[in-house]
Amino acid sequence: METFFSFLEKRVDDCSSLLCIGLDPHVSDLPEPTAKAARDFCLNLVKQTAPYAAAFKPNAAFFEFFGPEGWTALKQVIEAVDAESRRLGSLIPVILDAKRGDIASTAEAYAMSAFKHLGAHAITLNPYLGKDSIDPFLGFPEKGAFLLCKTSNPGASDLQDLVVTSVGATIASSLYVYVAGLAQTWNTRNNIGLVVGATHPEALVRVRSAAPDLWFLSPGIGAQGGDLETALKTGLRKDGKGMLINISRSIARAKNPGLAAAELRDEILNIKRDLHPPDK
Amino acid sequence: METFFSFLEKRVDDCSSLLCIGLDPHVSDLPEPTAKAARDFCLNLVKQTAPYAAAFKPNAAFFEFFGPEGWTALKQVIEAVDAESRRLGSLIPVILDAKRGDIASTAEAYAMSAFKHLGAHAITLNPYLGKDSIDPFLGFPEKGAFLLCKTSNPGASDLQDLVVTSVGATIASSLYVYVAGLAQTWNTRNNIGLVVGATHPEALVRVRSAAPDLWFLSPGIGAQGGDLETALKTGLRKDGKGMLINISRSIARAKNPGLAAAELRDEILNIKRDLHPPDK
Numbered sequence: 001m002e003t004f005f006s007f008l009e010k011r012v013d014d015c016s017s018l019l020c021i022g023l024d025p026h027v028s029d030l031p032e033p034t035a036k037a038a039r040d041f042c043l044n045l046v047k048q049t050a051p052y053a054a055a056f057k058p059n060a061a062f063f064e065f066f067g068p069e070g071w072t073a074l075k076q077v078i079e080a081v082d083a084e085s086r087r088l089g090s091l092i093p094v095i096l097d098a099k100r101g102d103i104a105s106t107a108e109a110y111a112m113s114a115f116k117h118l119g120a121h122a123i124t125l126n127p128y129l130g131k132d133s134i135d136p137f138l139g140f141p142e143k144g145a146f147l148l149c150k151t152s153n154p155g156a157s158d159l160q161d162l163v164v165t166s167v168g169a170t171i172a173s174s175l176y177v178y179v180a181g182l183a184q185t186w187n188t189r190n191n192i193g194l195v196v197g198a199t200h201p202e203a204l205v206r207v208r209s210a211a212p213d214l215w216f217l218s219p220g221i222g223a224q225g226g227d228l229e230t231a232l233k234t235g236l237r238k239d240g241k242g243m244l245i246n247i248s249r250s251i252a253r254a255k256n257p258g259l260a261a262a263e264l265r266d267e268i269l270n271i272k273r274d275l276h277p278p279d280k
Numbered sequence: 281m282e283t284f285f286s287f288l289e290k291r292v293d294d295c296s297s298l299l300c301i302g303l304d305p306h307v308s309d310l311p312e313p314t315a316k317a318a319r320d321f322c323l324n325l326v327k328q329t330a331p332y333a334a335a336f337k338p339n340a341a342f343f344e345f346f347g348p349e350g351w352t353a354l355k356q357v358i359e360a361v362d363a364e365s366r367r368l369g370s371l372i373p374v375i376l377d378a379k380r381g382d383i384a385s386t387a388e389a390y391a392m393s394a395f396k397h398l399g400a401h402a403i404t405l406n407p408y409l410g411k412d413s414i415d416p417f418l419g420f421p422e423k424g425a426f427l428l429c430k431t432s433n434p435g436a437s438d439l440q441d442l443v444v445t446s447v448g449a450t451i452a453s454s455l456y457v458y459v460a461g462l463a464q465t466w467n468t469r470n471n472i473g474l475v476v477g478a479t480h481p482e483a484l485v486r487v488r489s490a491a492p493d494l495w496f497l498s499p500g501i502g503a504q505g506g507d508l509e510t511a512l513k514t515g516l517r518k519d520g521k522g523m524l525i526n527i528s529r530s531i532a533r534a535k536n537p538g539l540a541a542a543e544l545r546d547e548i549l550n551i552k553r554d555l556h557p558p559d560k
Contacts, residue, residue, distance in 0.1 A: 024386070026385070026389075027389070059382070059386055061380075061382060061386045061387075061389040061390045061393070062386070062389050064351075064389070064390065064393045065389040065390075065392055065393050065397070066397075067351050067352075067355065067393070067397050067398075068348035068349070068351040068352045068355075069348070070351075071344075071347050071348040071350075071351055072347075072348045075347065075348075099380070099381055099382050099406070100341075100379070101379055101381075101406055102339070102341060102379050103431065103432065103433040104433065104435075105306070106304070106339055106341045106342070107341075109306075109307070109341040109342050109344070109345040110341045110344065110345075112345055113341070113344045113345050113347070117345070117346075117347050118347075126379070126381055126406045126408050127408070127438075127439060128406050128407070128408045128428060128431075128439055128440070129428070129431050129433060129435055129436060129439075130433065130434075130435025130436055130437065130438030130439055130440070131435045131438050132433055132434055132435035133433065133435055134435075148408060148409070151383065151408075151409050152383065153383040153384065153409060153410065153412055153413065154410075154412055155384075155409055155410025155411045155412035155413055155414075156409060156410055157410065158407075158410030158411050158462065159407060159408055159409075159410055159455070159458075159459070160408070160410070162444040162445070162455065162458065163444065163445045164442040164443060164444050164455065165442065165443045166442055166443070172445075175439070175442065175444070175455070178439075178442065179439070182438065
């Protein structure tokens with residue numbers, strides 16, 4: 001059966017890219033503070049960068065900011081990615097960066113919103129409420145869920161680095177490593193990935209060890225200070241895949257976003273080839 | 281200076297109520313699956329129950345479910361609470377149950393959406409990303425933030441019950457108790473509360489001990505199985521306040537929601553009076 005990650009792997013092969021392009025219409029980057037300007041900002045990015053995008057990741061906050069018109073814009077942006085997919089003959093997945101998490105009956109409404117009404121292919125979720133808050137999303141067999149594991153921000157250490165033991169257990173680990181282990185266990189239907197910030201290479205190593213099979217969504221390269229080569233070296237799976245490098249501002253604020261995306265795609269490809277030379 | 285919690289305490293005094301009324305327009309409770317029906321469902325609840333409401337708590341998911349029209353409905357519902365507040369001459373705070381949590385630059389957009397555009401007075405937040413994900417919300421001096429601490433759902437135990445030690449520390453506690461302690465420390469401007477499910481009386485005891493001053497928002501009475509008297513006995517502050525009992529389905533699905541709310545208000549008041557007799 002097709003799953004989100006089988007679609008994603010096909011797209012990664014089609015465009016030889018591990019680049020996830022963030023669609024974050026910060027109001028300060030727009031010519032005017034309107035939902036239409038946010039939409040046009042994203043439509044331009046999608047059009048210019050689609051050939052190099054393994055995935056697109058719109059962040060819900062920047063659309064929610066504009067209220068009802070923002071939600072209309074978000075849907076139009078996702079539709080524009082679908083149109084580019086058809087034009088290129090290769091489905092480009094859309095990961096809705098929403099970081100939702102609520103009790104099951106409420107999570108069902110969020111899942112319907114993201115997957116059915118907006119048409120996103122995957123979503124980011126916060127694991128703090130536990131498995132039953134994730135399950136409603138896993139009920140969509142062709143959709144994916146990336147659980148927050150180790151985030152790219154400075155405050156990530158406040159909770160995620162705490163040393164935890166489960167009740168009765170003796171083996172301790174960081175909370176984020178524990179979450180990675182849970183995700184690896186919960187991933188019985190090939191529809192769970194992890195958000196692991198590229199700002200923490202030592203975390204990438206530990207999470208890769210705890211979750212050898214899972215796809216990572218890794219923000220933090222560029223504006224947040226993460227190093228691309230180190231991130232790929234520490235986070236890639238043995239098959240040279242398993243990691244989406246998310247870039248938002250470095251592409252969106254480039255003079256020529258298409259060129260910036262092409263260069264980043266190639267830079268990733270070159271580093272990856274050095275690390276995992278293709279079979280002869 | 282006025283803060284969210286000074287507004288809330290005034291409202292609690294004005295209506296002698298600790299009842300927070302959940303506005304959760306589950307699509308299965310509506311006569312038709314439309315944003316308009318969701319709005320009308322909530323407007324009716326607000327109108328019937330406002331005199332007994334210490335606060336209202338709309339959950340964003342059930343509005344997001346309807347896309348752009350849902351966001352319009354959510355704003356209209358919050359405006360309707362404001363209108364009731366003016367009519368009653370007593371501000372009824374609106375707590376937006378959104379459980380958001382993102383890196384600071386993104387959290388700013390969520391804060392603007394909730395506080396400025398929608399006009400909510402407080403919001404629920406997920407603490408997994410740490411302090412810098414909370415700070416943008418705390419920057420609004422008259423608004424409040426309830427951090428998820430121990431949630432009412434079964435999966436809450438997956439992460440929240442883990443035994444944690446911070447790096448270098450020797451004292452162990454449950455993650456949720458640790459979060460309560462952080463919140464107590466972070467609450468330098470009287471604008472942080474905690475979400476503590478009424479389904480876990482032992483957790484209410486521990487959290488009250490870790491955070492003696494903070495307001496709790498406690499869901500889980502009724503449909504989720506929590507017991508009202510036990511919850512109040514374990515969660516109230518020494519001054520007989522500090523706890524909002526959230527009820528959603530038991531009121532929304534009652535034949536006469538106004539009567540159901542009045543009865544619950546009185547039931548809480550009676551239990552509270554037994555526990556904390558007023559000074560003679």
